[in-house]
Amino acid sequence: MHTHTHSVGVVASRIAHFDKPTKLKSGAVLESYDLVYETYGTLNATGSNAILICHALSGNHHVAGYHSEKDRKPGWWDNMIGPGKPVDTERFFVIGVNNLGGCHGSTGPSSIDPLTGRPYGKSFPVLTVDDWVETQARLADYLGILQFAAVIGGSLGGMQVMHWSIAHPRRLRHALVIASAPKLTAQNIAFNDVARQAILTDPDFHGGDYYAHGVVPRRGLRIARMLGHITYLSDDVMGEKFGRILKNDTFQFGYDVEFEIESYLRYQGDKFADSFDANTYLLMTKALDYFDPTHHHRNTLSQALKPATADFLVISFTSDWRFAPSRSREIVKALLDNERNVSYAEIVAVHGHDAFLMPDPHYHDIVRAYMEGIAP
């Protein structure tokens, strides 16, 4: 079924277990943890063709291909990664990993704490982008990869790429930072906090220990996702797709679904609430808020990026207002100040922040051209 030439086909996830305690940015220590990951393509003899994909808020390790012959939906970045695709798995060995704290197989709040035999819940430590990069580096060690040909990420994933370039400059040759920002604005943090409040105030949240009560804070998570979804789309694309179209032809003078946009958002919210863990959502949004390579203006961004030696490709999308082009230009400016090799593309796109996941031809041409240039 999924044997088309441009797909990596059916893929299996693997789990790497780490027994060495890891000290987190918050000071908390995690005694042991698992990271679930997938790989596509073949690592070459010198290990020089490895690519790490860093996922965003709701992403995971399943980046490309299908989990079974019957699987309807491929991995979240399947249009970008595969044989003959912009990130060509015939030339590169691509790794997707579910970040620590995730809910798709890596140790997270919904995992069983070996000390108590119960889910971590609220005792799971709050994580930062730095913690993710450190644990991704442990996975790279485990897989025998000393240096990545490139680390690639969009949105929150782009922040991980930036931190990789600063914290482990010798472990990556290229950094692809897509639809990202050097740190969140107040408006962005505000959106995240409304999302968190929706979850935290859900009566089914139980302080984060809802697992023990056999419930999930579904209403909160659903609203959080609906809000997020609005901010990931542009006003234009929402207008174009839904406008003021009604499900029925006339007003119902009630509060059930009437407009198509309501139906769409509720559907997206429901789908997400069925598949995602609320504690993971809280943790991911917090990591977004905390990310700041300048450490609260103690440095300029130029100073913060000084240790980075990788070559950069920075990409933004014109209609993305959550991670606007001006934010990507800040990153570019800081790299120019440091005389780093950097290219920057501002893709004309209508899809808002979600554009980074769309198969726009110009966007893909640029990534393809860049990746062809760096293939070992």
Next chain:
Amino acid sequence: MTNITRPDFAAIAAWVTPGAKVLDLGCGDGSLLRYLRETRQVRGYGIEIAEDNLAACIKNGINVIQMDLESGLSGFEPQSFDFVILSQTLQAMKNIELMMSEMLRVGKQSIVTLPNFGFWQHRLQILSGHMPVSPDLPYQWYDTPNIHLCTFGDFEAFCRDQGVAVRERIAMHNAQVVTFLPKLFGSLAVYRLERAAKTA
């Protein structure tokens, strides 16, 4: 090697010091920067607005920043480049005064290439009642992107007014240097410019 070498490339390369830091405004597919990297080992960046050109630049292995030059060079620090190059682009820009001042804010020197509206064949075409069309001005009046054409004399007077010193000029035609009556027989000129020293 570069596929297309425009006639002004060699003249530009002759002025660019080896290892210099170069900013190429309106860099197209990146051919000039690639040529300068291969012949002069320059480090640098191209600026380009056309999305079709970006992938071409990346294929040419050069750094390219997508931005609109018409809004200036914000994001670039003063005197942060040895050379800022504007090759056959100035005549198509709206705000020439802003561009000139930005080039010499960001660059210690600037190299500008422009077609000569006063080339003898152009003068003849006007005398015969038509807008000039030639290898250096290949457009018809209705489809030309060139909105600010000038003669060498016009450009040099403009530089004087702007406090810009012309350090060198090479007039060319058909990829050959023209020394005899260059303002008449040169169809293209390459200028090396610096900010004129302020007189007390």
